[in-house]
Structures are given as C-alpha cells and as structure tokens.
Amino acid sequence: MKKDLSNRTLGIIHANIITSRMIQKYIDEIIPEVNIMHVVDDTIQRENIAAGVGVIPKVNYYKFAQYAHNLEEAKADVILLACSTFNYAAELARPMINTPIAQIDRPMMEIAVRQGNRIGLLATLPTTVPSSERLLRIAAAEANKEIEIKTVLCSEAFEEIAKGNTDKHNEILMKQIDKLSNEVDSIVMAQLSMSALAPFLKDTRVPVYNSGSTGLARVREMLEAM
Numbered sequence: 001m002k003k004d005l006s007n008r009t010l011g012i013i014h015a016n017i018i019t020s021r022m023i024q025k026y027i028d029e030i031i032p033e034v035n036i037m038h039v040v041d042d043t044i045q046r047e048n049i050a051a052g053v054g055v056i057p058k059v060n061y062y063k064f065a066q067y068a069h070n071l072e073e074a075k076a077d078v079i080l081l082a083c084s085t086f087n088y089a090a091e092l093a094r095p096m097i098n099t100p101i102a103q104i105d106r107p108m109m110e111i112a113v114r115q116g117n118r119i120g121l122l123a124t125l126p127t128t129v130p131s132s133e134r135l136l137r138i139a140a141a142e143a144n145k146e147i148e149i150k151t152v153l154c155s156e157a158f159e160e161i162a163k164g165n166t167d168k169h170n171e172i173l174m175k176q177i178d179k180l181s182n183e184v185d186s187i188v189m190a191q192l193s194m195s196a197l198a199p200f201l202k203d204t205r206v207p208v209y210n211s212g213s214t215g216l217a218r219v220r221e222m223l224e225a226m
Contacts, residue, residue, distance in 0.1 A: 003224045008078075009035040010219060011071030011099075013064060015044035015083035018161065019192040023082060026195070026212040031220050037074060039067045048085045054130045056086045064089035065096055072099040078222050080104060080215070084128045084191050087135055100222060104215035105132065108188050109139040111209055113147060116185025120206075121151045122176060123190035124158035124169075132190040150184050152176050158193070166196050173197055181205040 010031065014020045020040045027036060044064075047057045064086070068079050079101045081090045090103040112119050119136060123129050133149055140147040154172055161169035173194065180187055187208045189197065195212035 002220075004033060005031060005220070005223050006033040006035075008223045008226070009037060009074075009076050010223070011037045011039065011068075011074065011076030011079045012082050013067045013071070013079065014038060014040040015048070015060075015085065016040070016042050019082045022192050022195050023212060023216075026216040030213070030216040031223070034223065037071060037076060039071065041067070044083065045085065048127050049125070051127075053126045056088070056131075060086055061089050061092050065093045068093050068097045068099070068101060072097055077226060078102060078219055080219055082192055082215075084132055084211070085125065087131050102215070102219055102222060103135075104192060104211045105135055105188075105190070106139065106215075107218040108209035108211050108214040109136050110143070111214060112136070112186045112188050112207075113139045113143050113145055115207060117146060118148050118150065118184040120180040120184035120187035121149055121190055122173065122180065122187055122194070123151065123153050124155060124161075124173075124194060125191060126153060126155060128190045129153060132188075136188070150180065152180055158191075161193055161196065170197050170200060174200060177201075177204060177208060 020038050044060050051057050071079050079099050081103050084105050087103045090101045094101050154176055157169045157172040186206050189210045192211050195210040198210050201208045
C-alpha cells in the first residue's frame with residue numbers, strides 16, 4: 001500500500017523548458033499528491049551545447065548548487081536533477097546540500113546494468129553522450145559488472161521535438177530502437193524528452209527504459225522512506 005505523500009515536496013531542477021513539460025505525465029501517474037516546485041533555466045542547456053561535447057561550463061555546476069540551495073531553503077524534501085547532460089552536478093552538490101538529491105537517469109541505468117552486459121544508449125543531444133556513458137559505467141562498477149555500451153546518437157530527433165514535431169521525433173527513434181535491439185540486452189533513453197516514446201515501447205524485442213518512469217518511481221521510494 002502506498003503512503004500518502006501529500007505532506008511532501010519535490011523540487012525539480014530543469015536545464016530546459018522541454019523537460020519541465022515532459023515530466024508532468026510521470027508526476028501525475030507516480031506522485032500525484034506530492035507538492036512540486038520547478039526551477040527552469042534554459043541558459044544551462046544553451047551554454048552546455050555552446051561549450052561542445054564533453055565540456056560543461058563551471059558556471060552551470062554553480063547554478064545547480066545555487067538552485068538546490070534555494071529549493072532546500074524552500075523546504076523541499078527531495079531535489080531532482082532532470083537534466084542528463086550535466087548529471088555530475090548532482091554529485092558535486094551533495095556535500096553542500098542537506099536535502100537528498102536524486103538524478104533522474106540513475107535508476108534506469110541501474111536497472112539496465114542488472115538486465116545484461118550489453119546496453120544500448122540512445123541519445124538525441126551530442127552533449128548528453130559523455131555524461132550518460134559515464135553514469136552507466138559508474139552503475140556497472142558499483143554492481144561489479146563489466147558492460148559493453150552501444151551508443152546511438154539521433155540529433156535530428158531532438159531538432160524535431162524542439163519544433164513540436166513529436167510524431168516525427170518518435171518515428172526517428174523507433175527505427176533506431178528496432179535496429180539497436182538486435183545488438184543489446186536492453187536500451188536506455190538518455191534524455192527525459194525521449195519519454196514521449198514510452199506509450200510505443202510495450203512490444204520491443206528488448207526492454208527500453210525511460211528516465212521519467214524509473215526516475216519518478218525512485219523519488220517516490222525516497223519520499224516514502226522518510
């Protein structure tokens with residue numbers, strides 16, 4: 001039986017407006033009674049992209065720590081980082097913030113590592129790839145497993161969803177999932193924006209995990225444990 005969490009508050013930090021829209025479906029399904037505070041800063045993603053693949057401007061780590069501090073002062077019970085590109089920000093901020101900090105991609109990666117050794121990573125932003133691969137390897141190391149990561153980047157899909165063309169975004173990614181399924185044991189979708197695919201993933205040849213459902217399920221576990 002689920003606990004009533006109507007007295008709990010989740011603070012969510014977004015690096016772009018798209019994730020703040022995409023996450024609502026999972027809030028409604030998994031933690032509908034929880035009070036939500038969103039912090040959205042589109043400049044974070046803009047600066048991450050401008051800096052190039054594998055480079056995160058130091059100011060963005062500072063911004064995350066500052067927003068986490070603001071949410072802590074506002075009495076959030078858990079703080080969730082909803083951006084994949086600079087997921088390392090959660091690790092850097094934890095020593096400075098007393099409120100528990102969750103990273104939305106981490107739960108699905110832990111599940112994928114348990115599922116098998118060959119993991120497909122599907123991304124739509126080049127800047128997301130290094131941080132997502134790093135997080136997968138951390139999850140594998142903690143589980144004492146050797147993994148092989150097969151990464152597929154579909155930049156054109158992000159361009160479509162940024163323009164509001166969700167159907168085209170989904171079509172591009174479904175083709176890649178179909179191909180990638182022949183080579184891996186499971187697939188993780190590297191960005192919350194890709195959770196738009198979730199309704200179409202029931203009959204895939206291998207499990208395909210999205211950060212929306214797994215990430216918010218972990219948040220619920222954290223809140224219920226308090």
